[in-house]
Amino acid sequence: MMPKLRHMLRDDDITHAEQKQILDLGMKFWKNRYYSRPFEGPQGVAILFDKPSTRTRTSFSVGVAELGGYPLVIDKSGSQLGRGEPVEDTSRVLSRMNSAIVWRTFGQDLIERMAQYSSVPVINALTDDFHPCQILADFLTIAQHCKSTDLKGKTIAYVGDSANNMAHSYLLGGAVAGMNVRIAGPLGFLPREDIADDARARAAETGGSILVTTDPQEAVKEADCVFTDTWVSMGEEEDYELKSNLFWDYQVNAELMSLAKPDALFQHCLPAYRGKEVTSEIIDGKQSVVWDEAENRLHAQKALLTWLVAQQRGDESLLGETA
Numbered sequence: 001m002m003p004k005l006r007h008m009l010r011d012d013d014i015t016h017a018e019q020k021q022i023l024d025l026g027m028k029f030w031k032n033r034y035y036s037r038p039f040e041g042p043q044g045v046a047i048l049f050d051k052p053s054t055r056t057r058t059s060f061s062v063g064v065a066e067l068g069g070y071p072l073v074i075d076k077s078g079s080q081l082g083r084g085e086p087v088e089d090t091s092r093v094l095s096r097m098n099s100a101i102v103w104r105t106f107g108q109d110l111i112e113r114m115a116q117y118s119s120v121p122v123i124n125a126l127t128d129d130f131h132p133c134q135i136l137a138d139f140l141t142i143a144q145h146c147k148s149t150d151l152k153g154k155t156i157a158y159v160g161d162s163a164n165n166m167a168h169s170y171l172l173g174g175a176v177a178g179m180n181v182r183i184a185g186p187l188g189f190l191p192r193e194d195i196a197d198d199a200r201a202r203a204a205e206t207g208g209s210i211l212v213t214t215d216p217q218e219a220v221k222e223a224d225c226v227f228t229d230t231w232v233s234m235g236e237e238e239d240y241e242l243k244s245n246l247f248w249d250y251q252v253n254a255e256l257m258s259l260a261k262p263d264a265l266f267q268h269c270l271p272a273y274r275g276k277e278v279t280s281e282i283i284d285g286k287q288s289v290v291w292d293e294a295e296n297r298l299h300a301q302k303a304l305l306t307w308l309v310a311q312q313r314g315d316e317s318l319l320g321e322t323a
């Protein structure tokens with residue numbers, strides 16, 4: 001294995017086989033929290049937040065510690081980046097002292113600049129456009145339930161704000177997995193065309209398919225897993241009243257869920273707004289796997305970090321039997 005610096009900035013930065021390898025590794029970490037310890041030393045991993053977080057902050061902090069490393073969590077208000085220091089300078093400094101950089105920020109262009117100047121792997125912990133770590137956790141949750149990381153042919157449906165980071169990541173991540181991805185949202189809140197096109201191109205290679213529709217029933221019909229997300233993402237709080245009234249037809253409730261397969265799973269990246277994008281009956285009901293999903297952030301991100309440093313070091317042994 002030749003050393004190669006890789007980053008995870010969007011869901012299609014990895015191939016179908018690589019995604020499966022990361023999910024296989026996630027399964028190993030699920031069964032054994034200390035399966036691999038690539039950051040023993042301890043080595044630092046910089047974890048930066050420009051937006052709030054509970055799950056991402058906890059799972060990366062605990063995850064890096066369990067990988068033998070030191071999680072250096074930096075909030076925007078406490079860093080020079082927050083005062084306007086260039087991303088390029090921050091990247092060069094952080095990568096001199098850390099083994100990886102994890103960043104939750106606004107524009108995708110920012111994390112691309114971070115990666116361009118970094119000598120260590122950079123992970124997107126959510127931008128306005130994508131949330132690839134969440135998708136790995138969500139797919140790991142499906143894999144645990146169907147007892148296989150081969151997700152080809154599974155049908156997933158996402159309903160709600162389809163112009164947001166989650167919708168975009170389901171499109172790309174699902175296409176990489178070879179899934180049938182269905183996305184439903186109201187006009188004006190459908191995925192960006194270039195991202196939907198990238199997903200279609202990738203799906204053509206993996207045997208998956210892409211459907212973008214305004215019809216939530218069409219999307220959910222016979223699905224293996226139904227997803228939704230908040231109607232108002234971080235940074236859009238001012239649009240709350242305006243936006244939250246546009247999505248009522250896309251609420252995941254018992255009636256909509258009944259169109260999916262009888263044993264379909266329900267997932268939500270959280271935080272959730274009961275009575276808005278999902279009813280309590282569904283999120284707290286028996287098809288919901290949202291707590292497994294939240295826990296899987298830990299296992300999936302440890303797998304991703306381990307996989308990325310294995311590539312960078314050219315050290316296959318870090319991957320164990322999944323190599």
Ligand code: CP
Nearest residue numbers: 053054055056269270
């Ligand atoms: N799902 C998710 O990313 O949650 P946090 O915003 O709490 O990190």
Ligand code: NVA
Nearest residue numbers: 164229233234269270
């Ligand atoms: N779309 C949501 C996801 C939160 C994890 C947001 O960006 O706020």
